Amino acid sequence: MTIYHYLIIGNGAAGMSAAEMIRQRDPSGRITIVTNEPYLCYSRPGIAYYIMDQVPESQLITRGDSFYRSHRLKLHFGQVSRLDLEAKLVFLEDGQPLAYDVLLLATGATAVPATFPGAHLEGVLTFDTLDDAKRVVKQGRRAKTAVVVGGGITAMELAEGLRHQGARTLLLQRGDRIWPRLFDEQESAIVESQIRHEGISILYNEEITEVVGKRGKVAGVRLKSGRAIKCQVVAVAIGVRPNIHLVEELAIQKDKGILVNDFLQSSQPSLFAAGDVAQVYDHWTGQHQLDILWPSAINEGRAAGINMVDVAHGKSPSFNYHKGSPFNCALLFGLHLTVIGRVSTKADGDVDQLQYLSRGSSHVWTAPFTTSTRSAWDKDGLNSLRIVMAEGQIVGALLLGNQELADPLRRFIEQEVDLSNYETQLTPANTKLPQTLLQAWRVWNQRWS
Numbered sequence: 420m421t422i423y424h425y426l427i428i429g430n431g432a433a434g435m436s437a438a439e440m441i442r443q444r445d446p447s448g449r450i451t452i453v454t455n456e457p458y459l460c461y462s463r464p465g466i467a468y469y470i471m472d473q474v475p476e477s478q479l480i481t482r483g484d485s486f487y488r489s490h491r492l493k494l495h496f497g498q499v500s501r502l503d504l505e506a507k508l509v510f511l512e513d514g515q516p517l518a519y520d521v522l523l524l525a526t527g528a529t530a531v532p533a534t535f536p537g538a539h540l541e542g543v544l545t546f547d548t549l550d551d552a553k554r555v556v557k558q559g560r561r562a563k564t565a566v567v568v569g570g571g572i573t574a575m576e577l578a579e580g581l582r583h584q585g586a587r588t589l590l591l592q593r594g595d596r597i598w599p600r601l602f603d604e605q606e607s608a609i610v611e612s613q614i615r616h617e618g619i620s621i622l623y624n625e626e627i628t629e630v631v632g633k634r635g636k637v638a639g640v641r642l643k644s645g646r647a648i649k650c651q652v653v654a655v656a657i658g659v660r661p662n663i664h665l666v667e668e669l670a671i672q673k674d675k676g677i678l679v680n681d682f683l684q685s686s687q688p689s690l691f692a693a694g695d696v697a698q699v700y701d702h703w704t705g706q707h708q709l710d711i712l713w714p715s716a717i718n719e720g721r722a723a724g725i726n727m728v729d730v731a732h733g734k735s736p737s738f739n740y741h742k743g744s745p746f747n748c749a750l751l752f753g754l755h756l757t758v759i760g761r762v763s764t765k766a767d768g769d770v771d772q773l774q775y776l777s778r779g780s781s782h783v784w785t786a787p788f789t790t791s792t793r794s795a796w797d798k799d800g801l802n803s804l805r806i807v808m809a810e811g812q813i814v815g816a817l818l819l820g821n822q823e824l825a826d827p828l829r830r831f832i833e834q835e836v837d838l839s840n841y842e843t844q845l846t847p848a849n850t851k852l853p854q855t856l857l858q859a860w861r862v863w864n865q866r867w868s
C-alpha cells in the first residue's frame with residue numbers, strides 16, 4: 420500500500436482544518452505541518468481578547484498536544500524558505516529538504532508594515548500573532564501614551580487593548596470620521612461616542628509623518644499638521660497582505676493572493692492554498708477575492724484537505740468549495756457590529772460600488788455592482804440597522820448595537836430569499852423597518868422550518 424505524504428505550511432485555522440480532513444479520509448497517510456510560530460494551533464481572533472485580559476494564553480490554544488498525537492500530525496517548528504514544485508521539495512531555513520506528494524500553503528496574511536521614518540524603532544507595533552499580543556500588553560503597561568494608526572477593526576482593537584493596559588491612547592484617522600468607507604455618518608457617530616466613552620482621544624485628518632526615537636525606542640511622533648506628540652508606543656494597523664513570498668518567483672498564478680480554483684487547487688495541480696493566503700472565486704461578485712476571516716479559513720482548509728487526498732490518490736478533486744456570503748462580527752468598545760454581504764455608504768439610488776468587510780481598513784474590498792440598488796435604515800442614536808436591497812432581495816446588512824436581526828438577515832442574504840412582497844415596506848420611509856423584517860422572518864421561517 421502506498422503511503423502518501425501531505426505537507427502543510429501553516430498551523431493556523433486553514434492548515435489545521437485541512438490536516439483534520441486529510442486524517443479522516445486517509446488514515447494511513449503521513450501528515451506534516453510546518454509553522455514558524457512557537458505555539459500549537461491557537462485562535463488568532465482570540466488575541467484581541469488576550470490584550471483585554473479577557474482570555475488567558477492557555478485558553479487560546481485550540482488543539483493541544485494530545486490532539487496532534489491522536490491524529491498523528493507531525494508538527495515541525497521552523498521557517499520554510501523555498502519551494503521546488505518540480506522536485507516536490509520544501510526547504511527549511513537551515514537547508515533541510517522535506518519531500519511531499521501534495522502540498523498546502525496555509526501561510527496566512529501579515530500586517531502591512533509602516534513606511535514612515537522611525538518605523539523600525541522599538542515600540543512600533545503591529546498585531547498579527549500571539550507574540551505581537553504579548554508585546555502589546557507589555558508595552559501598553561509601560562507606556563504613558565500610545566498612538567494608534569488605522570481605520571479598521573484591528574486599529575480599534577489595538578486602541579482598546581492599549582487603553583485597557585493603562586496607556587493614554589490617541590487614535591489617528593486619515594479621514595474626517597470613523598471608517599467612512601463602511602459607515603454612514605450616523606454609524607460613525609455611534610462608534611465615535613463609544614470610543615470617547617472608553618477614554619480614547621481621536622484626531623481626524625491626521626497622519627504620522629515621522630516617529631521620533633531616543634536610544635532606539637519610540638519617543639514621539641510628528642504629524643501631517645506639524646503637531647508633535649510625545650509617546651512611547653505607536654501601533655500600526657493599516658491593512659494586511661497575504662504571505663505569498665514563497666511563490667513570488669514561481670510560475671504559479673497569483674494576484675493579491677494565490678489564485679485557486681473551486682477545489683482550492685493552484686495552477687500547479689499538486690499545490691493547494693487555503694485561508695488568508697488564497698484568493699478564491701466569489702460568485703457574489705464574480706471575481707476572485709481574498710477572504711481574510713477565521714470561518715472562511717476553516718471551510719477552505721477542509722475543502723482543500725478533501726481534495727488533497729483525491730489528488731494524492733491519482734483522482735480528480737471532488738469537493739467543490741462555495742464561498743459563503745461575507746459575514747463578520749466584532750465587538751468594538753462594548754458595541755456589537757455585524758456586517759453581512761455588501762453594504763455601501765452611498766445614498767439611496769446612488770450605489771455603484773458595494774463593499775464588504777473583511778479585516779482592517781484596507782480590507783473593505785469594493786466590487787462593481789451594476790444592478791439598481793437601494794438602502795433602508797433604522798437608527799435611534801445608540802443602535803443602527805441598515806439593509807441594502809437589489810431586485811427584491813437583501814444583499815447586505817450592517818447592524819450596530821442591537822443584534823436581534825443579525826441571524827435572520829444572514830439567512831435572508833445567504834439564501835437569496837425573495838422579499839419582493841415586502842419591497843414597498845423595506846424603505847427608509849418605513850419607521851417600523853425592524854418589525855417588518857421580523858414579520859418577514861417569521862413568515863419565511865414558518866414556511867421552511
Ligand SMILES: Cc1cc2nc3c(=O)[nH]c(=O)nc-3n(C[C@H](O)[C@H](O)[C@H](O)COP(=O)(O)OP(=O)(O)OC[C@H]3O[C@@H](n4cnc5c(N)ncnc54)[C@H](O)[C@@H]3O)c2cc1C
Nearest residue numbers: 429430431432433455463464499526527694695711712713
Ligand atoms: C488580531 C486579529 C483579530 C482577528 N479577529 C477576527 C475575527 O474576529 N473574526 C474573523 O473571522 N477573523 C478574524 N481575524 C482573521 C483570522 O484570524 C484569519 O482570517 C485566520 O486566522 C486565517 O487563518 P489561516 O490559517 O489562513 O492563517 P493564519 O492563522 O495566519 O496561520 C498562518 C500560519 O502560517 C505559518 N507560516 C507563515 N509563513 C510561514 C513560513 N514561511 N514557514 C513556516 N510557517 C509559516 C504561521 O506561523 C501560521 O502558523 C483576526 C485576525 C487578527 C490578526
